[in-house]
Structure formats: C-alpha cells, structure tokens
Amino acid sequence: MSGLQIDKLSMRFDLPNGSSVQALENVSIDLKAGELLSVLGPSGCGKTTLLNIVAGFLAPTSGEINLNGNLVQGPGAERGMVFQQGALFEWMSVRENVGFGPRMKGMAEKPKREIVDHLLDVVGLQEFKEKAVYELSGGMQQRVALARCLANEPDVILMDEPLGALDALTREKMQGLVLKLWKETGKTIILITHSVEEALLLGERLIVMAPRPGRIHKEYNLPFAEMGVGQDLREVKKHPQFSEVREEILGMIWDMEEEIMGGTNK
Amino acid sequence: MSLLAELWSELYDVLGTLVGAAPYVAGYIALILLCGFIYSSIRKFLTPKADYGSLKTVTFGDESSVSSNTVASVVSVVLIFVLWAAFTGSKLLPSFMHMPGAFEGESSFTYTVEANGQTDDATVAVTVFPTGSEVDAPAIEPGDGFALNDAIALPIFRTELLRVDKNDTLGRDEGAQIVEVDGKPILPGGEVSVDFGKVAMTPKGTLNIKPSTGWQMEPIWLPAPESVWSRLKEIRYDGYRNSTLAEHLGFSLFRVVIGFILGAMIGIPLGYAMGLSNWFRGWFDPIVEFMRPVPPLALIPLVIIWAGIGEVGKIILLFLAALWIMAIAARSGVSGVRISKVHAAYSLGASKWQVMRHVIIPNSLPEIFTGARVAMGVCWGTVVAAELVAAEKGAGMMIMVASKFQSTDIVLMGIILIGIIGFAIDMLMRWAERLLVPWKGKG
Numbered sequence: 001m002s003g004l005q006i007d008k009l010s011m012r013f014d015l016p017n018g019s020s021v022q023a024l025e026n027v028s029i030d031l032k033a034g035e036l037l038s039v040l041g042p043s044g045c046g047k048t049t050l051l052n053i054v055a056g057f058l059a060p061t062s063g064e065i066n067l068n069g070n071l072v073q074g075p076g077a078e079r080g081m082v083f084q085q086g087a088l089f090e091w092m093s094v095r096e097n098v099g100f101g102p103r104m105k106g107m108a109e110k111p112k113r114e115i116v117d118h119l120l121d122v123v124g125l126q127e128f129k130e131k132a133v134y135e136l137s138g139g140m141q142q143r144v145a146l147a148r149c150l151a152n153e154p155d156v157i158l159m160d161e162p163l164g165a166l167d168a169l170t171r172e173k174m175q176g177l178v179l180k181l182w183k184e185t186g187k188t189i190i191l192i193t194h195s196v197e198e199a200l201l202l203g204e205r206l207i208v209m210a211p212r213p214g215r216i217h218k219e220y221n222l223p224f225a226e227m228g229v230g231q232d233l234r235e236v237k238k239h240p241q242f243s244e245v246r247e248e249i250l251g252m253i254w255d256m257e258e259e260i261m262g263g264t265n266k
Numbered sequence: 267m268s269l270l271a272e273l274w275s276e277l278y279d280v281l282g283t284l285v286g287a288a289p290y291v292a293g294y295i296a297l298i299l300l301c302g303f304i305y306s307s308i309r310k311f312l313t314p315k316a317d318y319g320s321l322k323t324v325t326f327g328d329e330s331s332v333s334s335n336t337v338a339s340v341v342s343v344v345l346i347f348v349l350w351a352a353f354t355g356s357k358l359l360p361s362f363m364h365m366p367g368a369f370e371g372e373s374s375f376t377y378t379v380e381a382n383g384q385t386d387d388a389t390v391a392v393t394v395f396p397t398g399s400e401v402d403a404p405a406i407e408p409g410d411g412f413a414l415n416d417a418i419a420l421p422i423f424r425t426e427l428l429r430v431d432k433n434d435t436l437g438r439d440e441g442a443q444i445v446e447v448d449g450k451p452i453l454p455g456g457e458v459s460v461d462f463g464k465v466a467m468t469p470k471g472t473l474n475i476k477p478s479t480g481w482q483m484e485p486i487w488l489p490a491p492e493s494v495w496s497r498l499k500e501i502r503y504d505g506y507r508n509s510t511l512a513e514h515l516g517f518s519l520f521r522v523v524i525g526f527i528l529g530a531m532i533g534i535p536l537g538y539a540m541g542l543s544n545w546f547r548g549w550f551d552p553i554v555e556f557m558r559p560v561p562p563l564a565l566i567p568l569v570i571i572w573a574g575i576g577e578v579g580k581i582i583l584l585f586l587a588a589l590w591i592m593a594i595a596a597r598s599g600v601s602g603v604r605i606s607k608v609h610a611a612y613s614l615g616a617s618k619w620q621v622m623r624h625v626i627i628p629n630s631l632p633e634i635f636t637g638a639r640v641a642m643g644v645c646w647g648t649v650v651a652a653e654l655v656a657a658e659k660g661a662g663m664m665i666m667v668a669s670k671f672q673s674t675d676i677v678l679m680g681i682i683l684i685g686i687i688g689f690a691i692d693m694l695m696r697w698a699e700r701l702l703v704p705w706k707g708k709g
Contacts, residue, residue, distance in 0.1 A: 057609055077615030087606040090705040091628040100624070101614040134708035152614050 002068050004031040004054070004156055004188055009063035011049055011214075022213035023049045024060070029207065029216070031190070033068075033155070036182050036225055038191045038203030040249065042256045046214025047192045051158050054190065055081050067155060077101060080154030082145050082162040088133045094120070094144055095129040101152030119147040122184075123177065139170035146181065159191040163198065175201055176233055183229045196249050200224055200242060201233055208249055210256055218252065220245065301341050347491060354490035355482050365481035368422040370394050372404075373462035376449070377430055377473070379413045381442035386411035390430060392462060393419040394477045397485070412436040418475060423484045425476040427468070438471055447473070489675040494682070497675040506676065507667055509659045515683065517659040521577065522645045522691075525584020529641065533589045534634060537596025542626075547597075554590055562587035562648045566655050575656040580649065587648045588641040595637020599630025632699075632706035639695040646688045661687075 011024040023046040031037055039047050052058045054065055056075040065072040067079065080101075088097050095116055096103075102112040120126045123143040125136075133141055142162055149157055159178075163171045175198060182189055182202075193199050199206050204225045210217035222245070228236045236242060325331040351359040355367050374391045388409055395401035403417040412435040420426045430444070431437040445451060447458040447465050457466040463478035485493065501511045509517075539546040540554070565583055573579035603626055611625045653662025661684050668676035699706065 055609070055613055057612075075609070075612035077613070079613060081610060081613040083606045083610060086604055087610040089607065089611075089625065089628070090708050091631075091703075100611070100616075104611075104614060104616045104620055104624075132705065132708075134705060148610075148614070158613075 002033045003035075004029075004190075005066045006030070006050075006054065007064050007066070009050070009053060009060050009065070011046065011053065011058070012061045024053075025213035025215050027063075027214070027216055031188055031205075033188055034186045036189045036191065036202060036204045037207065038193060038199040038205070039207050039209060040193065040196060040199045040253070041209035041214075041217075042211055042253050042260065044214075044260070045209040045211040045256075047209060048160060049214065050209075051081075051160050051190065051192055054156070055079055055158050077105070077152050078155045079158060080149035080152050080156070081158045081160065082142075082149050084161045085138065085141065085165045088141055088144055088148070090132065090134045092133070093129065094125060094131055094133055094136070097133055097144055098129075098147045098151050100148060105152075115151050116147075119151050122150075122181070123147045137170075138166050139174060142166065142174060143177070146177070150181065150185065150187075154187070156188045156190065159189065161192055161194060164194060171198075172233060176228075178202055179225060179228050179233075180230075182225075196246055196253070197237065200246055200249075201228055201236060206249075208252055211260060217256075297345070298342075301345075302338070305337055305341075350488070351491055353481065353483050354485070354488055356490040356492055358490075358492055366478075367482045368394075368480040368484075369462045369477040370396060370422050371462075373460075375447060375460040375462075375465060377413070377444050378446035378449075379431065379434065379436070379442050380445045381412065381436040381440065384412070385445070386413040388413035388430065388434070389415045390428070390473075390475075391415070391417040392475060392477070393417070394422050394462065395419060397421050397423070408433070412442075420475065420477070422477065423479050425474055428473050428475055430473055431471075444471060444473065486672055486674055489678065494675045494679050497673075498679050501676070501679070506664055511683075514659055514661050514664045515687065517657075518646075518649050518653065518661045519687070521580045521584055521649050521660070522642070525581045525649075526588045526638075526642055526645050528581065528585045529588025529645075530592045530638065532585075533592030534596045536589075537593040537598075538600055538626075538630075540593065540597045541600025541630075550593075554593055557586075558590045558594060562644065563651050566652055569652075570656060575658070580652050580657070583652055584645045584649060587644050591637050591641040591644060592634070595633050595640075596630060599633030599637075600626055602633060603629040631703045635695070635699045635703055635706070639692060639699070642691050642695055643688065646684075646691060650684055 006027060006029040009024055009027040010022075012020050012022050014020045027046075027050060029037070039050065041047050049058065053060050054072065056072055056079065059073075072079070089100065092100070098119055099112050099116045102115055107115075116129075117126070120129050123146055125140060125143055125147070128136060128140065133144060136144065145162065162178075163174050166174060178189075178191075179202060181187075191199070191202055193202075200222060201224055203220075203222055206220040206222055208217045208219075209215065224236050224239070224242060227239070319325075319331055322328065322331055348359065348363070350356070352363055352365050355361075355364050372391065372393050374389050376387050376389050378385055378387050388411070389406075391404055391406055393401055393403060401419045403419040406415050406417045408414040413431070414433045414435070416428065416430050416433065418426060418428050429438075431442055434442065436442040444467065447467075448460050450458045452458050452465075452467050454467050454469045454471055457464055464476040466474040466476060468474060489497075498511070503510075505511065505513070536546075536550065540550050541547070562583060565586060569579045569583045573582055607625055607629065608621060611621045616624065649660070650662040653660035654666045657663040661680055665677045665680035665684075668674075668680065
C-alpha cells in the first residue's frame with residue numbers, strides 16, 4: 001500500500017491549569033503518492049500540529065498515520081520537512097547543509113558530492129555553495145532548505161509555511177520553483193500556508209481546516225497546479241475559476257475568524 | 267540608629283570628596299572639549315570626508331554615525347602620560363611643561379624676638395635637599411644681640427619644627443616671644459609667607475618650617491614614568507623577591523590557564539547535562555544558582571584554610587570561579603537551540619548522538635565563547651586578588667609586597683602590566699571567537 005494515510009487523527013493538549021484544548025478532531029486524509037496537498041485555515045486550526053504529527057515530532061492522542069504501509073512512530077528520513085526559516089545550520093556552508101542528510105546516513109564522499117552538486121544546480125545556487133548560509137538572502141536560504149530536504153530522497157515532503165517570511169516577489173518565484181520540483185521529482189508534498197493564493201496555485205488538492213476543534217472543513221480538487229507547471233503563475237491567476245474559488249475560500253475563512261472573535265468577546 | 271548615623275557621616279565624607287574633586291573633573295572635561303574644538307577647527311582646513319556618512323544631515327541621535335575617533339583616543343592616552351609626567355617633574359618632558367616643583371636649595375628668613383621691652387633680629391638659614399641625599403645644616407655665625415642666628419636642613423616635601431630661641435640668650439623660658447617673621451607680624455597659631463614657602467608658629471611658640479611643596483607629586487605617591495620604566499627593566503633582569511618578572515607573571519598566567527581549563531572541562535559537560543536532562547537540571551540548579559552570585563574572592567579565606575597558600579589552593583579557587591560561569595554558559599547555549607533546527611536534523615535522519623554532535627554542540631559554541639571570555643576576565647581578577655592575600659610568586663604578590671615597602675614604582679608597574687595582560691587575554695579570546703565561531707549572532 002503506497003501513499004500516506006492519515007486515519008482518524010485526534011490531538012488533545014492538556015494545559016497546566018486543568019483545561020484542555022482539542023487541537024485536532026477526527027482528521028482523516030488519504031494521500032496518493034505524488035500528490036500535492038495544501039492545507040489552509042485560520043490561526044489555531046491545528047495545521048502545524050497536523051504537520052508535526054505527520055513528521056513524528058508529536059504523538060497523536062488517537063488515530064494513526066501510515067506511510068507506504070508502515071506506521072509512523074517518531075521522526076524519520078523518509079518524511080523530510082522544510083521549515084519557515086531559521087532551520088538551516090549556520091555553522092555549515094551551503095554545501096554542507098545540503099549534504100547533511102546523506103552525511104548522517106554515512107554516504108561516501110563522492111556520491112554525496114554528486115547529489116549536492118546536482119541539487120544546487122536545480123535550485124540555482126551552484127556559485128554560492130561555499131558561502132555561509134547567513135550570507136544568503138531569505139529566498140536563497142529557503143532554496144537551500146528545499147535542496148537539503150531533497151538530498152535525503154524523502155517519500156513525503158512536509159512544508160510548514162516555507163515561503164511565509166519572504167517578500168512578495170521572491171515568494172512568487174519560489175512558488176514556481178516548488179511546482180517545478182514537485183513535477184520533476186514526483187514527491188508527495190503537504191504544504192501548509194496562510195496565503196489562499198499560494199494554496200490554490202500549488203495545491204492539487206486543498207483542505208480548508210476549521211478551528212475549535214481543529215477539523216477538516218472542506219476539500220477541493222484543483223486544476224491550477226497542473227496548469228502552473230512550466231507556465232507563468234500570473235497567467236494562472238487570471239483564470240476565472242481561480243478568483244471564484246479564491247473568493248469562496250476567503251469568505252469561508254473570514255466567517256471562521258469572525259466566529260472566533262465573537263466567541264472571545266462574549 | 268547609630269549605624270544610620272555612621273553611614274550618614276561616611277556618605278557625607280564621600281560626597282565631600284566628590285565635591286572637592288568636581289573642579290578637577292570640570293577642568294578635565296573642559297580640556298576634552300577644547301581638544302575637540304581644536305581638532306574640528308583644524309579639520310575644516312583639510313579635505314572634507316566624502317563618504318556616505320558625511321552626507322547625513324541627522325547625526326545627533328543616529329547611533330550608526332557615532333564611531334570611536336582615533337585622534338581623540340590617541341590624544342587622550344598621550345594626555346594621560348603628559349599629565350603624569352608634568353605632575354612628577356619627569357625628564358621626558360621639557361622643564362617648562364612641568365608643574366611648579368617643590369622648593370629645593372638654600373634660602374633664609376629673619377625673625378624678630380621681643381623680650382623685656384627690647385627687640386632683636388636673627389636669621390635662619392634654610393637648606394632643602396632632595397630626598398635620598400643627606401645634607402647637614404651649614405655652620406653659621408651666631409651674630410649679635412640676644413637672638414642668635416640658626417641653620418636648618420631638611421629634605422623636600424617635609425616640614426620641620428625649629429626652636430629658634432633655643433640658642434638665644436633670652437629664650438622662651440625667659441619670657442622672650444617671636445613677634446615677626448621677615449618683618450611680618452606673627453602670632454601663635456599663625457602663618458607667614460616667606461621666599462621658600464611658609465613659616466608657621468605653633469600655639470606654644472615654636473616655628474614650623476614649611477618649604478613649598480609645589481604642585482608636583484612626591485615620588486612615594488606617584489613616581490615619574492621613567493622611574494617606573496627603569497624599575498621594569500631592572501626587575502625584568504634582576505627580579506623581585508627572588509623571582510624574575512617573567513616568573514611572577516608566568517605563575518599568575520599559569521594559574522589562570524589551568525584553573526580555567528579545569529573549570530571549562532567540568533563546567534561545559536555539567537552545563538550540557540543541565541540543558542539536556544530534567545534530572546540534572548533539578549539536581550544542579552540549586553547548587554549553581556547559589557554558587558553563581560558568591561564572588562570568588564569571598565572563597566579565598568576558606569580555600570586558604572582548606573588548601574593552604576600553595577598552587578593547589580589558587581587553582582581550586584580559579585576552578586570554582588570558572589566552573590559556574592562555564593556551566594551557565596553551556597546550559598544557556600543548549601537551551602538556546604531553536605527547536606526547528608533539532609527537528610530538521612531528526613527529519614534528515616540524524617540519530618540522537620548526531621543531533622548532539624552536529625546541532626546542539628555547534629549551536630552552543632557562541633554562548634560558550636562568551637562565557638569563556640567572561641570567565642577568563644574573572645579568573646584574571648581573582649588570581650591577582652588571591653595573590654594579594656597570600657602567595658610566594660605572582661603579579662599580585664609583587665605589588666602587595668612592593669606596597670608594604672612603599673615602592674610605588676613597582677606597584678604602578680605591576681598595575682600597568684596586569685592591565686595589559688588582562689586586555690591581551692580579552693583580545694585573544696575575541697580573536698579566537700571570530701576564528702572559531704564566525705556564525706555567532708547570525709542565527
């Protein structure tokens with residue numbers, strides 16, 4: 001059985017003051033190998049918790065996750081993660097950062113160098129490979145993070161708002177890069193984002209989550225990711241269906257946010 | 267209440283000293299401003315700087331436009347030496363730049379005695395000789411009348427009581443009284459200015475010869491720069507208290523280095539354990555948090571009681587001084603690691619040991635280096651203080667013994683050397699930090 005099965009996942013945090021927060025309730029997602037799923041939702045809907053459970057950093061209160069038929073217990077190299085920012089190792093050069101995974105596996109120097117060189121070509125950082133990562137711009141650092149994740153040949157790539165801290169122009173370029181990498185490598189990707197546009201552009205499937213308790217609110221199957229491969233993303237945004245879905249989702253999230261605000265005011 | 271009154275009177279003394287020093291501080295500030303004014307007016311005639319900063323219109327309040335002015339630094343250091351030399355009459359300065367010195371040489375004054383309605387004058391020859399030489403009062407003619415001439419010799423910076431009437435035919439015991447000095451009337455408890463300084467009269471009628479001390483400092487308070495320098499050369503070759511200068515400084519440094527290395531060897535693993543395990547954190551938190559605020563100097567008496575004044579005691583003291591600082595630095599280095607870095611390493615397939623080796627240790631190095639810099643500074647201060655208390659060799663011992671023999675030049679030389687070495691240690695640590703942890707502050 002291939003793909004990623006998230007089965008009836010629930011997560012409850014018990015707070016020190018005796019109360020508890022239901023971060024996730026009965027979340028089930030069935031992801032086929034090679035699918036790109038984007039997850040949207042207002043803050044506090046449990047997106048990051050979901051990703052942390054899939055990555056194995058958190059154990060769910062109930063439910064389970066299977067990857068290619070194996071139960072997920074704890075972090076592992078088959079599930080790579082790209083963080084928002086600041087997860088690169090600043091004591092290593094760009095090349096060493098990208099080669100970190102293979103090095104942990106004990107790979108020999110030569111094949112490791114080939115993998116690193118190839119990935120630095122893919123993300124366009126060949127000439128920066130000896131630089132320290134803190135000398136790079138934010139966009140370049142995220143390219144390094146992508147390459148570092150890919151170097152490990154994971155089955156699933158988990159992205160936790162990887163483009164969230166970038167400026168608008170860099171972000172658009174990086175969205176194109178993510179799409180290109182997805183198509184070229186055929187990896188299964190879960191992408192968490194705050195941006196509705198980004199979720200629409202990149203997600204083959206899209207899940208909108210609702211808060212309190214965190215649950216799946218609505219699911220979409222979208223054509224834009226396929227359209228966007230090898231095409232200008234701004235053209236995709238002009239598509240009439242694009243703005244229609246965008247408005248629908250924005251309205252949905254607005255309503256949820258308003259509900260949260262109303263709830264706290266009362 | 268008596269404690270409060272005592273503290274208040276102490277505070278009053280301190281404030282009095284501050285008020286007394288205020289004019290000098292004001293004078294120094296005026297000198298700084300004057301030099302700054304001269305510098306900026308000279309600079310107007312030179313080519314103006316054409317960098318980005320020179321185009322800024324707002325500079326007051328812009329932190330980035332304030333940088334250390336090299337000229338000011340040089341002038342300030344040179345000025346310290348010039349003032350030092352001027353107030354000590356140093357040969358390094360031309361004599362017109364010296365402050366007025368103490369009177370030295372021969373002079374005289376006359377005094378007038380009144381007895382039974384008669385008056386008579388006599389002369390006192392005064393010889394003021396430099397410290398170190400021994401000069402006898404010159405032989406003089408006794409002169410005529412009932413008041414006879416006197417002579418006195420005394421070293422500079424000193425005063426001496428002189429019973430001028432002792433040799434007179436009509437003295438104090440016969441009802442004679444000194445009424446004038448150099449033709450100026452004087453009363454018991456009064457004072458009269460003369461050529462070479464002042465002559466005062468005690469309430470009993472004895473004259474107090476007070477040659478002018480000038481503005482210069484006595485060498486016992488502040489020796490001239492060149493005498494400090496010649497003392498340095500002398501001790502460098504001949505040593506002091508059975509050890510050469512290199513031995514004194516070498517022993518101090520040796521203690522610091524060994525104590526620091528031992529402290530780091532125990533402290534860093536301790537800090538890691540505290541940063542990585544609840545049990546160790548709980549176990550050592552009370553100990554570390556209690557020992558950290560105890561100044562190492564306060565441990566000196568205990569260490570001397572337990573381990574004596576030899577090397578072992580000093581190294582234990584420095585070990586303790588470095589231990590807590592290094593443990594806390596390592597602990598905060600470990601706790602400061604971003605969880606996303608640790609997560610990233612695990613999801614790239616690293617084992618616990620690999621996370622430790624490749625993430626936690628390198629991430630904590632900048633903090634450890636900061637701690638090491640602090641620890642080296644504290645150790646250097648502590649070793650000098652410990653040697654002041656008791657030691658057979660060492661920089662602190664050298665200046666303490668020298669102060670007991672009033673060899674102020676050795677004391678000054680020692681202080682300057684201790685300062686230079688402390689500064690060099692800090693520079694060395696900073697250099698090592700730049701070289702070994704270039705990613706510091708870049709996370």
